[in-house]
Amino acid sequence: MSKVRYGTPRYLFSFILNSSRQNIPNKQTAAVLILTPQTEKVYVGETLSATLVLDTPDKPVNVIEARIVFPTDKMEVIGLSKVDSIISLWVDEPAYSNATGTITFSGGLPTPGFKGRTGKLLTVTFKVKGAGEALLNIENAAVLANDGLGTDVLVETRSAKLLLIKSLAGKEFGDIDGDGRIDLIDVSILIANWGTPKNTRADLNSDGKVNNKDLSILFANWTRK
Secondary structure: OOOOOOOOOOOHHHHHHHHHHHOOOOOOOOOEEEOOOEEEEEEOOOOOEEEEEEEEEEEEEEEEEEEEOOOOOOOEEEEEEOOOOOOOEEEEEEEEEEOOOEEEEEEEEOOOOOOEEEEEEEEEEEEEEEEEEEEEEEEEEEEOOOOOOOOEOOEEEEEEEEEEEEOOHHHHOOOEEEEEEOOOHHHHHHHHHHHOOOOOOOOOOOOEEEEHHHHHHHOOOOOOO
16 A cells, blocks of 8 residues: 655645745836935925835836825925826825825826836925924835736835924024035035025025125135134
């Protein structure tokens, strides 16, 4: 009489293992949601634009949804923009609540969907109202593949970490980068914002433009070694 063998045959175990792996998104099919800038230093009273982008270099997708959470004691939303978004059909229009500190949206695009790097979803404009560290987190997110099955291929979300700083005054007036010194780095930032400033810290006399007057103010407060 032949002996009865128990256990899973090797070929069957290998089949089960390989089949299960097929259901797990890998680096070649993965989608990533990213809030940019990833890190930033912003002064209280200034505004900051944060853009949510999608990386899906190998797998076309057709539906994206997410919730962005922000600290209500330090920031407030003053605007949302869908300009240049890869989403063409909105299931839930982008909306925000400064009471709960949330931004939500849901939408997609018809076949062939989107495949590529840094696909823009939406831009949020914040006003900074309090100092300290602030995290912009991505929650309840999903990115569905254009595969006819609605497969969620989202494997990672990258939140933004911000440093919110109180405006400087007095002898430190002109320290645009907030390092405690007024030097060539501050001059470089000021010149980069010449004319209509993107960084309002460079507008030292608050007249809405950066010019020789601001440069004069900066030199008058220059840090001596």
